[in-house]
Amino acid sequence: MSLTATYRLGTRLFWRDRVMLFASVLTPVGLAVGLPVLMGNVHPDGAEAATTIFHGMLAILLSITAFMNIVAALTSRRDLLVLKRLRTSTLTDGQILAGQIASTVTQTVALIVASTLAVWLLADVPLPASPLLYAAAVVAGSAVMALLGAAYTAAVPRAELAAAFTMPVFLLAGVGAGAMGPIPLPSFVQSALDLLPTTAVVDAVRTGEMLLPAVNLAVWAVIGAVALRLWFRWEPRRS
């Protein structure tokens, strides 16, 4: 019953949707493993360059597999009136959303772990010095991005527009974390991008610094939870 049931449902549907798997598994994992491997082969400081780009790639994984995936899943279930049907069951609204968020977090963490092992094997990117900190940053980052994605669905008018509406988030997260390579940006833009939750996760992994990223993620979690409570739509707009 309850949370575990919605968790199982979210997971089952994630792995069944072949088209979505291409977008939310193959593309981000391909990028997160492929680019570091490429860097490792072409750059003079192979392993170091691969490590830098892989850390940036965490932002891509978080923004695609956690954020974009939950936006697509929830908007399509909202538009298909499946969320409405779920609310006819004994599940509470909180259980429906928490189950979906927990499921999205699990897929994201699994893909990040798989990518971490792949780049270690294929591009000599060292395994995290502190696995605990790495795990904490990845899990917290996935949870915050999934929560923000769930809240962001309120801004997406129709399910077909989910990808278009999440693209800017993906680009900002990627540029902010340096996943797109060094892009010269005005300092105020870089400072603004440093405030993104994806940047906080990448910073924590890169530097081992805990406090500031934790505060950053906590603030974003509060923003996500409040937005979810205020604006989440369970049904498509009628007009």
Add this chain to the structure above:
Amino acid sequence: MTAIRVHELRKSHGGFEAVKGVSFEVPAGEIFALLGRNGAGKTTTVELLAGFQRPDAGTVRVHGLDPVSDRAAVRRRTGIMLQEAGFFPDLTVAQTVDTWRDFTAAPRPRGEALELSGLAARAGTKVRQLSGGEKRRLDLALAVLGRPDVLFLDEPTTGMDPEGRRDTWQVVRDLAALGTTILLTTHYLDEAQRLAGSMAIMDAGEIVAAGGMAETLAARSGRVAFRLPRGTDPADLPLPVTLDGELAVCRADDPDLAAQTLLSWAAGRGLRLVGLEVRTATLEDLFLDLPRSVR
């Protein structure tokens, strides 16, 4: 015991008042039909009863509980078949039922739910391949999965073929016989008349007629209709009739007696009353008799 109590219920959507002070009660174990044309406010009323929307004014109680603030407790005792709710198109019928069993306390076994809704033969079919009527059957299977005390059915047979409608009526009757309270909305008047013990007719957000089905219909006149024999002046008939083309229609409290009177009169004159039809009052007559502004 009253299972559903609605008092002075009001709800507006963006300045449009969809429900304007509706009140009714449904005793436990009864089938209650909420009738009205499209846009009359039936679905908004059901969504207020199910706790999907919060009333602007008035109260709703289901077994004494508020469906909005006590939603979890109300849900454990209610089954809901919404007019519009989606499925996961890529799950099969069996997988859909299994998924819902996960969300339901003490659910019916999958086989029983499929048997009851007449979908046993379609268990392995993906939901996207079902017809509209079959999806309605699946809707019903999910609504009754938790053996609810109270069942809300919003247009349960829309899109069904005649066999599907008959099967659904039988399920509704069987559940009511076991003590389930059922509130159904429909615009099929014959469906309401066959199933419901009491009814309310809604129009433009208000209840314009309500009462027990049998008493309401008994209080109305029946109808005898026949083709007026050629050359007969309607004024010569022993009972007053109205003409609808060639058809003479006689309204009478006791339509059987009226038919006998008319037949005796015709026999005495060697006339035949072709196409004779004798009918007690139907819900359709009641509906059609409502002022046109209300219909």
